[in-house]
Amino acid sequence: MASTAEGSQEGITQKGVRRRDWIHIAALSTAGVGGASILFPLVSQMAPTKDVLAASTTDVDISSLEPGQSVKTSFRDQPLFVKRMSEGEMEEVAAVDVSSLRDPQTLEERLGANNAEGILVQLGVCTHLGCVPLGAGEGESKGEYDGYFCPCHGSHYDAAGRIRKGPAPKNLAVPEFAFTSESTIRVG
Amino acid sequence: MSFAWANQYEPKTAFTKWIDEKLPLPRLVYNAVGSGYPVPRNLNYMWNFGVLAGFCLVLQIVTGVVLAMHYTANADGAFASTEHIMRNVNYGWLMRYAHANGASFFFIVVYLHIFRGFFYSSYKAPREMIWLLGVVIFLLMMATAFMGYVLPWGQMSFWGAKVITGLFGAIPFIGEPLQTWLVGGFAPNASTLNRFFSLHFLLPFVIAGVVILHIWALHIPGSSNPTGVEVKSESDTVPFHPYYTAKDGFGLGIFLIAYALFVFFLPNFLGHPDNYIEANPLSTPAHIVPEWYFLPFYAILRSFTGDLTIPFLGTILIEAKLLGVIAMFGSILVWFFLPWLDKSPVRSGHYRPMFRIFFWILVVDMLVLLVCGGLPAEQPYVLISQIATAYYFLHFLVILPIVSQIEIPKPLPYSITEAVLGKDDTEAAPQPAA
Amino acid sequence: MTIRLAGILIGLAFTAVLLLWSLVPGVLNFSLPEEAEYEAFYEPNVAPEGGFSFEGPLGKWDNQQLQRGYQVYKEVCAACHGLKYVAFRNLGELGYNEAEVRALAAEWQIGDIDAKDGSDIERAGLPTDMFPEPYANVVEARAFNNNAVPPDLSLMAKARPDGTHYIYSLMIGYTEPDPEDQAESPEFETPSGLYFNEHFHNINIAMPPPLTDGVVSYSDGTEATTEQMAQDIAAFLTWTAEPQLVKRKQMGWFIIIFLIFATGLAYLSKKQVWADKKKK
Numbered sequence: 001m002a003s004t005a006e007g008s009q010e011g012i013t014q015k016g017v018r019r020r021d022w023i024h025i026a027a028l029s030t031a032g033v034g035g036a037s038i039l040f041p042l043v044s045q046m047a048p049t050k051d052v053l054a055a056s057t058t059d060v061d062i063s064s065l066e067p068g069q070s071v072k073t074s075f076r077d078q079p080l081f082v083k084r085m086s087e088g089e090m091e092e093v094a095a096v097d098v099s100s101l102r103d104p105q106t107l108e109e110r111l112g113a114n115n116a117e118g119i120l121v122q123l124g125v126c127t128h129l130g131c132v133p134l135g136a137g138e139g140e141s142k143g144e145y146d147g148y149f150c151p152c153h154g155s156h157y158d159a160a161g162r163i164r165k166g167p168a169p170k171n172l173a174v175p176e177f178a179f180t181s182e183s184t185i186r187v188g
Numbered sequence: 189m190s191f192a193w194a195n196q197y198e199p200k201t202a203f204t205k206w207i208d209e210k211l212p213l214p215r216l217v218y219n220a221v222g223s224g225y226p227v228p229r230n231l232n233y234m235w236n237f238g239v240l241a242g243f244c245l246v247l248q249i250v251t252g253v254v255l256a257m258h259y260t261a262n263a264d265g266a267f268a269s270t271e272h273i274m275r276n277v278n279y280g281w282l283m284r285y286a287h288a289n290g291a292s293f294f295f296i297v298v299y300l301h302i303f304r305g306f307f308y309s310s311y312k313a314p315r316e317m318i319w320l321l322g323v324v325i326f327l328l329m330m331a332t333a334f335m336g337y338v339l340p341w342g343q344m345s346f347w348g349a350k351v352i353t354g355l356f357g358a359i360p361f362i363g364e365p366l367q368t369w370l371v372g373g374f375a376p377n378a379s380t381l382n383r384f385f386s387l388h389f390l391l392p393f394v395i396a397g398v399v400i401l402h403i404w405a406l407h408i409p410g411s412s413n414p415t416g417v418e419v420k421s422e423s424d425t426v427p428f429h430p431y432y433t434a435k436d437g438f439g440l441g442i443f444l445i446a447y448a449l450f451v452f453f454l455p456n457f458l459g460h461p462d463n464y465i466e467a468n469p470l471s472t473p474a475h476i477v478p479e480w481y482f483l484p485f486y487a488i489l490r491s492f493t494g495d496l497t498i499p500f501l502g503t504i505l506i507e508a509k510l511l512g513v514i515a516m517f518g519s520i521l522v523w524f525f526l527p528w529l530d531k532s533p534v535r536s537g538h539y540r541p542m543f544r545i546f547f548w549i550l551v552v553d554m555l556v557l558l559v560c561g562g563l564p565a566e567q568p569y570v571l572i573s574q575i576a577t578a579y580y581f582l583h584f585l586v587i588l589p590i591v592s593q594i595e596i597p598k599p600l601p602y603s604i605t606e607a608v609l610g611k612d613d614t615e616a617a618p619q620p621a622a
Numbered sequence: 623m624t625i626r627l628a629g630i631l632i633g634l635a636f637t638a639v640l641l642l643w644s645l646v647p648g649v650l651n652f653s654l655p656e657e658a659e660y661e662a663f664y665e666p667n668v669a670p671e672g673g674f675s676f677e678g679p680l681g682k683w684d685n686q687q688l689q690r691g692y693q694v695y696k697e698v699c700a701a702c703h704g705l706k707y708v709a710f711r712n713l714g715e716l717g718y719n720e721a722e723v724r725a726l727a728a729e730w731q732i733g734d735i736d737a738k739d740g741s742d743i744e745r746a747g748l749p750t751d752m753f754p755e756p757y758a759n760v761v762e763a764r765a766f767n768n769n770a771v772p773p774d775l776s777l778m779a780k781a782r783p784d785g786t787h788y789i790y791s792l793m794i795g796y797t798e799p800d801p802e803d804q805a806e807s808p809e810f811e812t813p814s815g816l817y818f819n820e821h822f823h824n825i826n827i828a829m830p831p832p833l834t835d836g837v838v839s840y841s842d843g844t845e846a847t848t849e850q851m852a853q854d855i856a857a858f859l860t861w862t863a864e865p866q867l868v869k870r871k872q873m874g875w876f877i878i879i880f881l882i883f884a885t886g887l888a889y890l891s892k893k894q895v896w897a898d899k900k901k902k
Contacts, residue, residue, distance in 0.1 A: 027887035041279035049276040054711045271707045434892040441885025452874025464781035494643040528625040566655040574645040585633025589626035
């Protein structure tokens with residue numbers, strides 16, 4: 001090999017060497033850009049597909065909900081709890097000193113604006129590690145604060161879905177929703 | 189292995205030294221496709237197709253793994269999941285078209301690679317093992333491609349699966365139970381689809397394994413070259429890197445331009461419209477054809493139209509169906525015997541005037557078979573494909589052995605260097621320990 | 623040597639079997655396939671004057687045309703043909719805004735179950751719904767259509783050779799048999815229940831002529847001639863079969879120009895590397 005290596009050095013001017021290097025650098029960087037841009041479709045194909053992104057609203061009929069009663073449905077592949085809070089629950093929740101909470105939110109903040117009927121809409125996903133808390137169904141454990149209880153790691157939420165005890169860091173998430181008529185809400 | 193003058197890998201930094209001691213992978217690459225592999229300096233562009241075939245395998249595995257993330261191997265959902273990939277998955281259409289056309293381009297590249305081997309007799313000693321492994325790769329590719337074509341579960345997928353598995357039914361005694369076992373039922377069904385998906389995912393990695401053996405076997409005698417004269421001295425070779433990495437880079441660019449033209453502008457040109465109709469076990473398409481790369485072999489299969497009978501008695505010895513199946517498999521198996529059928533001492537077709545003529549007849553013959561395989565099984569195409577099939581077998585089994593015996597080759601150059609530069613000033617170097 | 627001798631013998635024997643038992647009987651009984659009677663009436667696909675806007679490497683969708691085509695599908699084809707791989711949300715790609723898509727979806731009735739008692743109900747379509755199937759199942763489709771199942775149209779433009787022109791040609795192919803051909807095959811007659819169509823591969827098609835002048839009235843003022851509607855529905859069904867067609871070709875240009883540039887550099891680089899190894 002020694003002789004071929006020397007052979008390639010001989011007889012090439014300083015200018016020649018520079019031009020040669022420039023071509024190789026340009027060719028290699030172009031190949032690099034091409035190779036790197038292949039990664040873009042390969043990565044983005046794993047992002048949510050168009051049909052998943054499109055299935056983004058859920059309509060819930062709330063006409064038959066009695067005070068204190070909940071309905072479980074699903075929103076974006078996750079459980080959704082819709083509850084008509086009873087007067088007692090609202091009073092109890094409103095009486096708590098907000099500053100004492102881990103994730104301070106008032107009842108109004110939980111329910112959203114223009115929500116005189118006390119319709120509480122939240123994702124049934126524990127903010128700790130994602131289990132479905134109990135408390136929305138008839139006869140399920142409601143935990144120590146008369147709201148929701150997550151059996152996986154023992155998080156207790158109150159009737160407004162605010163975290164009160166246990167490892168969960170946040171209140172149950174409230175998705176965007178709107179009243180489309182007296183009897184239905186559209187979530188998402 | 190390799191030549192005495194091959195560059196030696198020398199790790200420079202402390203880290204590469206440490207790696208070289210624990211796991212000498214950089215050394216392996218350096219000696220396989222780096223500066224450590226001396227390659228004849230006179231390789232022409234026909235020698236690009238080995239690297240391109242390797243590229244195609246990687247391309248197919250990458251796009252295939254991506255498609256498998258979205259595909260459902262279920263007879264009720266396979267066709268719909270293919271449409272889901274085309275319509276909903278981000279760049280799913282690109283992945284699918286890249287994979288489907290990638291299969292075609294893989295075969296184009298491999299056919300050119302094989303015919304390069306035919307013309308330059310790359311199968312001759314000391315390279316028989318490389319050739320045998322190559323034929324194994326080709327057979328595995330055919331199985332993989334066939335099963336992949338079944339997966340979208342369109343009309344051609346289904347009827348292709350039915351016809352091809354039906355070939356096994358031709359085997360005497362065990363044929364029918366074997367066929368039922370292969371498809372897991374009496375006709376292709378959900379079980380067939382599922383097992384084909386599993387095997388279609390597995391076989392590419394088997395191919396990759398055999399490819400490694402193929403390259404390993406190649407590095408023992410080193411690459412052949414267009415003169416067919418073995419490497420004599422250092423001036424006959426150049427290091428693989430940068431000489432052939434640069435040349436392969438350019439070849440890859442040309443390949444990608446042609447490939448991109450198909451993927452982006454003619455993505456369905458090589459496919460069949462019937463495969464956009466969901467599989468229907470109760471309705472056969474008017475004209476079943478396999479993918480284009482199987483057509484020559486399909487023509488050979490169909491050219492046996494008459495049972496082998498004892499003349500005047502009419503007793504059937506071998507049914508036409510079985511003859512066709514034997515011929516189709518035989519047409520590829522015959523390649524395994526090439527190193528021993530062609531005994532000419534000269535390798536390169538450039539120096540074999542008689543062989544060269546027959547080589548080009550074979551090329552035309554294969555193209556005729558390809559065209560006939562895609563046409564309906566009616567006259568005069570049946571007649572033409574019968575003549576072409578006859579030539580195909582005569583070429584390998586009769587013409588090659590005889591030509592290699594009687595041909596007078598043209599004078600060979602003294603060395604590769606002489607062939608390139610017109611003179612070879614190197615002293616008659618001692619034969620390197622190959 | 624043994625291998626070569628065996629090879630020659632096997633090769634000769636094999637060829638003899640092929641030639642004597644397959645080729646010779648074929649030659650003795652040689653006959654070209656007869657042309658079926660109806661084939662004389664068949665006319666190859668035709669293209670509309672001026673072609674389609676999306677054809678060619680630089681083609682683009684004509685959204686106005688696609689919207690008209692959607693109207694033809696909805697008011698004419700949808701009675702018998704499904705579009706099951708297309709969702710209403712996809713109509714957004716035809717230039718409708720979100721509210722319009724929602725309104726268009728709501729014009730369709732979608733089978734669903736009652737949220738309270740699980741009974742079958744029909745409700746207004748949502749953008750996320752797929753186009754509904756016209757028949758409950760294949761048996762019903764067959765029973766309603768004289769045993770011919772109307773195929774789903776989502777992929778029709780790709781499921782036939784030269785599909786876009788096929789759809790266009792089929793729509794305008796309901797003519798009378800050419801008198802010259804008819805004179806040559808006086809026996810030829812379209813069976814009852816079928817319709818003569820010179821662009822259909824079997825000539826006699828089970829689908830009655832779907833388009834007559836003015837069968838829809840276009841809101842954009844275009845005159846709804848059969849020819850116009852044929853173009854519009856062919857364009858719309860090309861879009862349903864390959865919605866990414868235009869995007870794909872635009873991306874292709876970008877990539878091919880990049881590849882030519884990169885390959886040019888690779889060539890120069892290769893030339894430089896090899897400069898001292900070539901014959902001087």
